[in-house]
Amino acid sequence: TLGYLGDVSAEDLEDRRYHYHSRIGKDGLELTYEDVLKGQDGFKQIEVDALFREKNIISKTEPVDGRDLILTIDAKAQAKLAEIMSQNSLRTGKNKMAAVVLDAKDGGVLAISSLPTFDNNIFTTVLNTSDYEKIINDPNTPLLNRVVAGTYPLGSVFKSVVGSAALQDGIITPQFKVDSVGGINVGGNFFPDWRSGGHGWTDIYWAIADSVNTFFYSVGGGNNQWLQTGLGVEKIVDYARRFGLGKATGIDLPSEQAGFLPSKEWKQRTFNERWYLGDTYNLSIGQGYLLATPLQAAQIMSYFANDGTAYQPHFVKEIKQKDQAEEIKPKVALTNIISSDNLKVMREAFRLTVTKGTAQSLQSVSVPVAGKTGTAQFNRNKTPHSWFAAFAPYDNAKIVMAVIVEEGGDTGLAVTVARQFMEWYFF
Numbered sequence: 001t002l003g004y005l006g007d008v009s010a011e012d013l014e015d016r017r018y019h020y021h022s023r024i025g026k027d028g029l030e031l032t033y034e035d036v037l038k039g040q041d042g043f044k045q046i047e048v049d050a051l052f053r054e055k056n057i058i059s060k061t062e063p064v065d066g067r068d069l070i071l072t073i074d075a076k077a078q079a080k081l082a083e084i085m086s087q088n089s090l091r092t093g094k095n096k097m098a099a100v101v102l103d104a105k106d107g108g109v110l111a112i113s114s115l116p117t118f119d120n121n122i123f124t125t126v127l128n129t130s131d132y133e134k135i136i137n138d139p140n141t142p143l144l145n146r147v148v149a150g151t152y153p154l155g156s157v158f159k160s161v162v163g164s165a166a167l168q169d170g171i172i173t174p175q176f177k178v179d180s181v182g183g184i185n186v187g188g189n190f191f192p193d194w195r196s197g198g199h200g201w202t203d204i205y206w207a208i209a210d211s212v213n214t215f216f217y218s219v220g221g222g223n224n225q226w227l228q229t230g231l232g233v234e235k236i237v238d239y240a241r242r243f244g245l246g247k248a249t250g251i252d253l254p255s256e257q258a259g260f261l262p263s264k265e266w267k268q269r270t271f272n273e274r275w276y277l278g279d280t281y282n283l284s285i286g287q288g289y290l291l292a293t294p295l296q297a298a299q300i301m302s303y304f305a306n307d308g309t310a311y312q313p314h315f316v317k318e319i320k321q322k323d324q325a326e327e328i329k330p331k332v333a334l335t336n337i338i339s340s341d342n343l344k345v346m347r348e349a350f351r352l353t354v355t356k357g358t359a360q361s362l363q364s365v366s367v368p369v370a371g372k373t374g375t376a377q378f379n380r381n382k383t384p385h386s387w388f389a390a391f392a393p394y395d396n397a398k399i400v401m402a403v404i405v406e407e408g409g410d411t412g413l414a415v416t417v418a419r420q421f422m423e424w425y426f427f
Contacts, residue, residue: 001073001112001145001253001315003028004120017041026123029069029315032252036319039066070318070325072108077101077425081111084420088405089115092413096406098146098294099417100313101425102302104397106330107311109251111421114146148256151291152404155376156211157387158240158286160300160346163204165231165239166219167342174345177201178226180214184281186224191217191281194375194410208349209357211373213285220284221277233280237261242337243300244310245292249333251313259296262289287377297389298402301371303334304350305391305400308343310334351394359388359415365422367393375410383407388414392422399425 006026012018017038025034042063047056081099089095101111116138122131135142144150166172180199183192192213193199199212207215222230231239240246246261262283264275282288295313302310311330319326338346350370354362362369371390378385386408391397401421403414 001028002120003030003032004123005030006123027120028253029071031254033069033316036069037066040064065321067319067321069316070320071315072103072110072317073112073315074110077111077421078113080424081421082113082117084417084424085113085115088413088417088420092408094405094408094413096140096146097404097408097414097417098150099401099403099421100147100295100298101421102298102313102400104302104305104391104400105311107299107302107313107333108317108330109313109315110399112147114144114150116140116142118142145253145255146404146406147294148251148253149293150404151257151259151293152385152387152406153288153290153376153378154286154292154297155374155385155387156286157297157300157372157374157389157402158290158292159208159211159216159284160304160350160372160389161240161243161245162216162220162231162236162284163208163349164243164338164342164346165235167204167345168239168338169231169235171219171227171229171231172204174204176226177203178207178212178215178218180212184214184217184224186277186281189278191278204345205349205352206357208346208372209352209355211358216284217281221280223277230280230284233262233264233275233283236280236283237263239337240290242334243303244334245290245296245300249295249299249313250331251295252315256295257293259293260289260291286374294402294404297387297404298400299333301389301391301402302400303337304343304347304370305397308335308337308340347394350391354390359390359412361412361415362390362419362422364419365392365426367422367426368395369422370394371418373412373415383409386410386412386414388418390418390422392426 005023008018008022008024025031043061045058046054098114118135180202182198199210202212202215218227220230248256248258267275310333312333353359354369358373369392374387376385386405389402391400403417405413
């Protein structure tokens with residue numbers, strides 16, 4: 001996140017503000033805010049004698065200090081999150097994970113961590129070739145900041161978008177129910193629930209709380225006894241865009257990825273194959289071609305946490321120079337997506353996830369928590385990713401948190417990381 005300083009390049013020297021001995025921001029906040037942090041070098045033009053001794057000062061410019069950044073990061077929360085993730089990584093052998101904690105009220109990043117990590121101090125001195133090669137050749141890609149640049153299927157966290165869309169577009173009401181008996185057969189293909197025996201009669205509340213696939217197959221694609229016409233891929237993708245997917249959040253870090261939203265045209269162009277109903281079913285539960293970052297998942301959950309307004313995630317709250325401070329005002333990122341009535345329904349469903357659904361272990365936290373679990377398949381031969389996005393306290397959210405454990409499976413490992421952090425944070 002902080003990044004590091006490095007030597008100037010030939011391109012940097014084309015900017016007359018730099019010289020051969022300059023140090024320049026190379027990554028993270030050091031790169032994003034290079035112009036703010038740099039300041040201005042002093043300059044002195046002198047007259048010398050034949051032995052290069054100074055005789056007169058012809059002109060002189062005093063140096064100007066760079067400005068200071070006051071960050072949103074909570075240092076104790078940052079250290080605790082990193083500690084919890086490292087401990088769970090050692091305990092389970094799952095060494096690729098990411099988590100971010102946002103201030104629910106303004107989008108400020110309170111804590112952010114991506115594993116595996118690396119020591120960025122190796123870049124600030126004469127580069128040790130063996131250390132560098134060890135990092136860049138590591139198959140676990142420690143240089144990748146998974147929070148902003150790791151893209152994954154959202155899995156069931158995406159059901160928050162599909163459920164909101166179905167309510168807002170009038171496809172369903174809060175009273176609408178589907179009978180989950182274990183899955184749906186369509187055209188000789190079986191689309192399963194995660195409970196082999198099904199989840200029983202399910203409304204939107206239980207569909208979110210117990211993550212019922214059949215419900216979302218129905219509202220997304222229709223074509224069954226409960227709904228003949230569902231949302232369809234175009235409307236699902238439209239609402240996904242409204243919730244900030246498919247584009248970067250604009251966080252003040254380099255290398256942020258936008259993720260990916262599929263379309264019928266894209267599939268035809270890419271695979272020379274039409275879009276099938278099964279593609280819509282898969283998209284409805286956050287599978288298939290959809291990709292998003294953990295930061296985008298946190299921003300979606302921020303919308304529900306903060307009563308229908310999410311702010312752009314950011315790290316800097318003030319820029320200071322001596323006694324003067326410029327406050328950075330948060331920017332609204334998401335608003336006016338669904339009605340207040342539908343927002344209330346979705347919030348209650350997220351709370352039910354913790355009280356009776358797939359994240360009941362969060363009841364150990366001293367304040368009421370709400371959220372959505374997810375298990376995202378990405379390769380038939382590999383264990384699926386483990387997701388959790390949540391906010392707390394439920395009635396007046398202070399934080400929003402998103403966690404992904406790569407190949408974490410359905411053991412609730414992402415939930416465990418979030419639970420341990422929130423137990424500490426709200427102690």
